[in-house]
Amino acid sequence: MINVAIVDDHKILTEGLQSLLEDSGIAKVVGVAHSASECRLSLGFWKPDVLLLDVGLPDINGLDFCKEIKEQFPEIKVLALTTHNEYAIVRQMLDNGASGYLIKNAMADEVLAGIQAVAYGEIFLCHEVDLLMKRPSEKNIWLSPRERELLRLISEGLTNTEIAEQIFLSPETIRGYRKNLLLKLGAKNTAVLVKMAIEQKLI
Amino acid sequence: MINVAIVDDHKILTEGLQSLLEDSGIAKVVGVAHSASECRLSLGFWKPDVLLLDVGLPDINGLDFCKEIKEQFPEIKVLALTTHNEYAIVRQMLDNGASGYLIKNAMADEVLAGIQAVAYGEIFLCHEVDLLMKRPSEKNIWLSPRERELLRLISEGLTNTEIAEQIFLSPETIRGYRKNLLLKLGAKNTAVLVKMAIEQKLI
DNA sequence: AATAAAAACCCCCTTTTGGGGGTAAGGGAG
DNA sequence: CTCCCTTACCCCCAAAAGGGGGTTTTTATT
Known part of the structure; x- marks a missing residue:
């Protein structure tokens, strides 16, 4: 029982x-939270093997929350949903320590398969995400931390000079x-840059 | 029974x-579709009183789909979810004919209340959305169709001259x-303009 | 030790944007 | 029959972005 x-x-x-999950017989739900702060209060008690975590939480972003959880409870397997x-x-x-990734339109049995896989220490990606990550595409763009920072500042409307002042670099x-x-x-x-950055969730 | x-x-x-819904005793699910095209094939058979419709469908956008449904089946009440x-x-x-609007983090009983309300011909907004629509806020911006068109073209990276050529107006x-x-x-x-336009779903 | 990225820097010149001022026709709602 | 909003138009000038060409240093990775 997971x-x-x-x-x-x-x-x-x-x-x-x-x-x-209850009906499946393979897993038991030991706790449910509707926000990160609610989860923080109880996670120590629940002691789950697997945590199903949404990315779009109301209080903080699921990416940062995953990192936080893995720092405090490295034994808990985080499965993004x-x-x-x-x-x-x-x-x-995945960089922040998640063991797997499911999208919400995945089939119910993929959810169960994912929970079992990550509980046994495997890395699990649902079919659609697996394809996405394998296929080399011009849309699979990865930026350095500095580049992402610049992208964020640009999208906030700062000019080159303003950015330069803020992060102590030359405008050039x-x-x-x-x-x-x-x-x-x-x-x-810049217009397209900002649009793409948001669409591809680079910022 | 709805x-x-x-x-x-x-x-x-x-x-x-x-x-x-089945457990509630007030409604019966006569059909489920996972895309607009799937729905189109069966809607005539199902003859639902109420259609629960997502905005983020894989094939077409729920706003346009709502309009399409209301043109073909004006008697079906569309409840956005x-x-x-x-x-x-x-x-x-709402402009496209929806009778109500629920957000997915609404309580289960609000979903039932919404279904009943729209089935009886009322307009139903879940609590959070009701507040959003009533509160006059600088974030509640409404643009004319022309302005939305311009915003779209700007966010696609067209320059003033290019837009002027495309829609036959003066660059000025x-x-x-x-x-x-x-x-x-x-x-x-422009950077902030595009970001706000996307965030506020104006385009 | 070699290599490849990332991070930082520089100049010339053109195009595009943005800030400031305006004007005026046409349509809908009170 | 006004009033307001939308749509459409115009000029001047400064600021910012973009296209082209570069260099150097640091920091991982093999």
């Missing part, structure tokens, strides 16, 4: 999941990064 | 919803729209 906890603010989904099927999100989630350097970002993402100008 | 059909690509959610809680989405959904006119959009949304420059 002990599972669920963190997701969609109450309809958590209720559905709960009965799905979300609507996002973007390369950048999956990659960051910022220009260089900006040009490189346009090139890497294949964006024509 | 006949309900569900269109949502999140299989876990549709399963949870189905048992929720989605993750989006942005003013612009709710407003467009486009400049005027651009300035006005910056003013209306309170954006410092």
